[in-house]
Amino acid sequence: DLDDEARLVFMEGWGEGNHFDLYRLLSSKQPLLKEHLRNFGKLMCFTKSYIGLSKMTTWYQYGFVQPQGPKANILVSGNEIRQFASFIMDRLNITTEERPERDDYIVVFSRASNRLILNEAELLLALAQEYKMRTVTVSLEEQTFASIVHLISGASMLVSMHGAQLITSMFLPRGAAVIELFPFAVNPEQYTPYKTLASLPGMDLQYIAWRNTIEENSVTYPDRPWDQGGITHLEKEEQERVLTSKEVPRHLCCRNPEWL
Numbered sequence: 001d002l003d004d005e006a007r008l009v010f011m012e013g014w015g016e017g018n019h020f021d022l023y024r025l026l027s028s029k030q031p032l033l034k035e036h037l038r039n040f041g042k043l044m045c046f047t048k049s050y051i052g053l054s055k056m057t058t059w060y061q062y063g064f065v066q067p068q069g070p071k072a073n074i075l076v077s078g079n080e081i082r083q084f085a086s087f088i089m090d091r092l093n094i095t096t097e098e099r100p101e102r103d104d105y106i107v108v109f110s111r112a113s114n115r116l117i118l119n120e121a122e123l124l125l126a127l128a129q130e131y132k133m134r135t136v137t138v139s140l141e142e143q144t145f146a147s148i149v150h151l152i153s154g155a156s157m158l159v160s161m162h163g164a165q166l167i168t169s170m171f172l173p174r175g176a177a178v179i180e181l182f183p184f185a186v187n188p189e190q191y192t193p194y195k196t197l198a199s200l201p202g203m204d205l206q207y208i209a210w211r212n213t214i215e216e217n218s219v220t221y222p223d224r225p226w227d228q229g230g231i232t233h234l235e236k237e238e239q240e241r242v243l244t245s246k247e248v249p250r251h252l253c254c255r256n257p258e259w260l
Helices: 034-040 078-091 120-131 145-152 164-171 193-199 236-244
Strands: 105-109 134-138 157-161 177-182 206-211
Touching (some): 105 120, 120 134, 120 157, 134 145, 145 164, 157 164
Parallel strands (some): 105 134, 157 177
């Protein structure tokens, strides 16, 4: 029910963050933060407002009350998601051109700080040889969001580690494939936001999950801060239990040390 004249107001008290420009795409009016309200005097009148976020367009719950999983009653379809993706592409001035015949390609998401693909070059070569397509890497650290969306909107396949960047799979063309890679000890069946998205009626995407089952191929950083996967803040007994665990148990959001 929101239109281009609606204004977003964020009341968490946080700053803009890295991707605040995406919120600016949703309205012709500048979004407001809680700190901005101090500049408008003691009294502000909103003639009409919506408080909170509608759950009608969500398909997943992230485990604040019970372990995460698909919503029990999903009301949104892939058709609405694709309409939204088209709206965002229009705001980003991205047009989908007709690709030359046989110009199929695979996009691989590259990460810079955590959940890295350690043998990325080997993976790119293997994908190119197996599927006879060229491979392209994208990175949020090195490219604009618009350029990444433009590439993904024409790709035949998107390959990425599990992570928030996989929401860009909504921009894939119909019939494309999503390959989600999971680290050691992380069960793909317990973390399915992007599998659920790809499976929505009308998305028309193929989804495959791959899981690293070889512990020696995994690199951990127990000495990092807790929010980056470190465990030194835990009791020694708890640290040992985490280090010897072979699968992250189902858990609530958002500070489970085995998950982080």
